[in-house]
Amino acid sequence: MVVIAADGKYRLKIVLYGPSLSGKTEMLKTLRKMFIGVRSKLYSIQETNGRTLFFDYLVIRPGNNVNFVFDLYTVPGQRRHARQRRVILNGADSIIFVADSAPIAIYENAKSFDELRFYLSGILDKVPLIIAVNKRDLPDALPIRLVLNSLKLTKPTPVFSTVATTGKGIKELFREAFRLTMLASFFPTLYKKELARIIEMHKYLLPEELTREPLIKL
């Protein structure tokens, strides 16, 4: 749902979804550090232990002469915050699902993805979804294929492998998220064609380490 603000700017909403501790807040912190253009401070409503209580919020303006901004939100991943997650998801123009590569998180990843699927039931096909398989630096990180299998994806989905703490893969992830969000919001017919092209090119969209060619040519 593209919102036109009082200053005439279009606002596009991107929500980072996923289980607690998967690295959603860390991702916005790192994106803010890496992004050299105009951006807001990172607004966070947290518990004393650093877990997100309600959301984090960051505004990014992708270029000087553009007439739109991205509003980036993270949801609180802890199970008891389900109601907040639903509120934050409302009106999202695209979603980045942040999965945790830690073996202990495999069940939480699946549970969180199921919940997302349930909340999005009506609009899942219209809103771009990108998966970030995070914490690839862990010595015991599960193979990406295993993490993805546990989500039981039903359609080809762009996947990026990331390390939020060091920034690996973050630029690529957000560049594609911004591109697909813009296409889907302003040029839905083009977006459909683009999806079809990507699917045709790659059959299934898997991360670089699972395919010979890079996932998406950036």
Ligand SMILES: Nc1nc2c(ncn2[C@@H]2O[C@H](COP(=O)(O)OP(=O)(O)OP(=O)(O)O)[C@@H](O)[C@H]2O)c(=O)[nH]1
């Ligand atoms: N090794 C490693 N640690 C990470 C990575 N990303 C995040 N972390 C750490 O994991 C912990 C949890 O990260 P957060 O970003 O707070 O997790 P979250 O998904 O926002 O969690 P909730 O707010 O509870 O939903 C922090 O200590 C991060 O520094 C990563 O890629 N690699």
Ligand SMILES: [Mg+2]
């Ligand atoms: Mg958080």
